[in-house]
Amino acid sequence: MKLWGGRFEKGPAEQFERFSRSLHFDGRLFFADIEGSRAWARALERVGIFTGDETGRVSAALESLAEEARREPAFFDAADEDVHTLVIRQLAERAGTGVADKLHTGRSRNEQVSLDMRIWLKGEIRAIDEAAVRLMGALLQQAERAPEVVLPGYTHLRRAQPVLWAHYLLAYFEMLTRDRARFARCYEAADQMPLGSGALAGSGLPIDREALARDLGFAAITRNSLDAASDRDFLLEFLFAASCAFLHLSRLAEDWILYSSEEFGFLELGDEVTSGSSLMPQKKNPDSLELIRGKTGRVLGHLVGLATVMKGLPLSYNRDMQEDKEPVFDAADQLRGALDMAALVAATATPRPEAMKQAAAGGWSCATDLAEYLALHGVSFRQAHETVGRIVRAGLAEGRAPEEWTLEQLRAFSPAFETDALPLMRDAQGIRRRELPGGTGPNAVAAALHEARERLGKVSGARC
Numbered sequence: 001m002k003l004w005g006g007r008f009e010k011g012p013a014e015q016f017e018r019f020s021r022s023l024h025f026d027g028r029l030f031f032a033d034i035e036g037s038r039a040w041a042r043a044l045e046r047v048g049i050f051t052g053d054e055t056g057r058v059s060a061a062l063e064s065l066a067e068e069a070r071r072e073p074a075f076f077d078a079a080d081e082d083v084h085t086l087v088i089r090q091l092a093e094r095a096g097t098g099v100a101d102k103l104h105t106g107r108s109r110n111e112q113v114s115l116d117m118r119i120w121l122k123g124e125i126r127a128i129d130e131a132a133v134r135l136m137g138a139l140l141q142q143a144e145r146a147p148e149v150v151l152p153g154y155t156h157l158r159r160a161q162p163v164l165w166a167h168y169l170l171a172y173f174e175m176l177t178r179d180r181a182r183f184a185r186c187y188e189a190a191d192q193m194p195l196g197s198g199a200l201a202g203s204g205l206p207i208d209r210e211a212l213a214r215d216l217g218f219a220a221i222t223r224n225s226l227d228a229a230s231d232r233d234f235l236l237e238f239l240f241a242a243s244c245a246f247l248h249l250s251r252l253a254e255d256w257i258l259y260s261s262e263e264f265g266f267l268e269l270g271d272e273v274t275s276g277s278s279l280m281p282q283k284k285n286p287d288s289l290e291l292i293r294g295k296t297g298r299v300l301g302h303l304v305g306l307a308t309v310m311k312g313l314p315l316s317y318n319r320d321m322q323e324d325k326e327p328v329f330d331a332a333d334q335l336r337g338a339l340d341m342a343a344l345v346a347a348t349a350t351p352r353p354e355a356m357k358q359a360a361a362g363g364w365s366c367a368t369d370l371a372e373y374l375a376l377h378g379v380s381f382r383q384a385h386e387t388v389g390r391i392v393r394a395g396l397a398e399g400r401a402p403e404e405w406t407l408e409q410l411r412a413f414s415p416a417f418e419t420d421a422l423p424l425m426r427d428a429q430g431i432r433r434r435e436l437p438g439g440t441g442p443n444a445v446a447a448a449l450h451e452a453r454e455r456l457g458k459v460s461g462a463r464c
Contacts, residue, residue: 017081020319025326026083027076030069032119033087033112034062039215040107040195047205049106054099061095062087083116084109106207108199110229110317117325118190119216121238124332125187129180131339132245136176136456138346143169143449148442149353150428151266152360159363162428165351166449167440173452175248182241189234193218197225200316229316232306235328239303242331243296249338250296253289256345260286265355270348273341288345292338299334302327360428364392366402369430370421377416387414402426 012020041058044050050058065087069075080086092100143166153163193213196203202225209221222228259266269286277283309323367388374384391413395402402425410417423429435441438448 020081020322022082022322022325023076023078023080023086025329026113027086028329029083029113029116029120029325030076030087031066032116033083034066035119036112036115036195036216037087037091037103038062039212041103042215043195043207043212044102044105044205046211047207049102049205050099054102057095058091058099058103061091064094065090082109084112106198106203106205107195108197108229110199111194111197114194114197114228114231115216117235117328118192118194118218121190121234121328121332122187124336125183125190125238128242128245128332128336128339129183131336131343132176132180132183133456135339135343135346136173136452138343139169139173139176140449140453140456142346142349142351144453146351146353147446147449149351149356150360150431151356152363152365153440159359159365161368162360162365162431163440164431164442164445165353165356167445170445170448170452172248172252175251176245177455179241179245179248182244183238186234186238186241188219189237191219192222192234193220194222194228194231197222197228200226200229226316230313230318230321232310232321232324235324236303236306236310238328239299239306239331242335243300243303245335246292246296246299246338249342250293252342253286253293256349257286257289257293260349264359266352266359268350268352269345270350272348273345288341292342295334295338299331302331357428361403361426362401364395364402365428366425366430367392369424369433372433373421373424374414374416377418379414379416384414 038059041050041055041062045052045055076086078086078089080089088100088104091103147164147166149165150162151165151168152159153161153168193209193216195212195216196207196209198204213219213221222231256267256269258264260269269284269289271284273286273288274284275287277285306324306327309320313320370391371381371384371388374387375381379387391405391410394400394413395405405422405425407417407419407422410421424433431440432442435444437444439445
């Protein structure tokens with residue numbers, strides 16, 4: 001069945017039909033198309049195109065279609081051009097050609113596909129949000145199990161200052177919080193109902209678009225028919241949000257690949273998320289994290305690809321836009337999988353506190369605390385920085401670790417040092433000085449953990 005054809009003397013070439021067919025990927029819009037078609041039938045009844053009996057027949061037939069599609073995977077092994085023609089053909093077989101033909105009154109595939117994508121995307125965003133919450137919960141559980149464990153913090157992948165392991169995990173919690181906010185904005189962008197826009201100029205029927213939007217559960221209607229027919233911003237925003245989320249997951253993956261290596265030894269990854277070697281019996285490879293890191297490039301590519309498709313298209317609809325679906329579908333699939341995999345990794349990882357603590361105490365990571373100590377005792381920070389730099393140089397040259405220094409040795413560099421400076425050079429005690437909100441002090445982190453748990457509890461019950 002074709003939704004067009006009277007203008008043509010010849011049918012399309014079989015080669016062209018193969019080239020343009022999209023059912024093999026847009027079939028996943030089937031249930032959204034059913035939902036939109038049932039609502040459109042009700043709208044047509046309100047303007048006198050359908051009788052109540054016809055609307056009932058269409059609705060019942062579409063529901064039976066949905067039930068069969070859920071039950072029979074082979075349902076989509078059809079030769080139809082796309083999901084829309086599949087639905088109309090099946091509807092004609094069940095309810096009669098007359099009502100199937102009338103269902104398309106005043107409706108274009110341009111607005112129909114926009115509607116289907118919006119309905120589908122709203123559902124995907126809700127699922128992604130739930131997956132993000134699961135990962136955030138797993139990170140909080142890790143932090144709450146080991147609130148006092150100290151980890152070396154890094155800049156330039158060089159030991160910088162010690163931080164609490166919980167503080168480190170909360171950094172990724174905040175990244176995911178921003179990701180959820182981005183997806184919430186994507187949801188708002190998708191939550192605009194395009195039906196009534198026609199192919200580009202608006203429908204010629206007196207459709208109550210506001211009532212139709214309410215019927216379909218949309219917050220608003222699109223404001224311009226030309227724009228509605230050609231708008232893919234909501235999909236680009238989704239791909240951008242998915243790319244940002246993957247960037248965060250990739251950074252976490254990179255950290256934990258390093259931290260679980262023999263060279264770092266900070267983490268033991270669970271057997272459930274690692275693999276062995278076909279040749280080397282001793283190997284325990286972080287494949288789950290490597291796959292997350294690798295899929296990041298794939299999703300970034302989808303964002304660039306769709307932006308490139310859209311960059312030069314004239315208003316309004318162009319068939320190029322058929323290329324929007326596969327990248328968006330794949331990005332959603334990959335992100336949900338990656339979030340759930342990361343949650344499993346976080347839930348099954350075991351920190352190694354002693355290795356973390358030993359690394360945090362090394363590399364003169366107390367140097368900033370010593371410089372700040374001097375600044376608080378009347379030394380300009382520039383001079384304090386210089387003084388501590390000379391202490392570090394001397395310690396490295398003499399092979400003397402920070403905890404081995406005496407007060408007399410420190411005072412040889414600055415008389416501002418007193419006995420209370422010595423604890424700063426032992427066991428990452430400087431952490432306790434960093435109690436400002438957002439800092440890595442134990443009290444600040446405990447408060448942040450409590451606040452994060454409260455936030456997660458509130459938002460877990462309030463989906464997009």
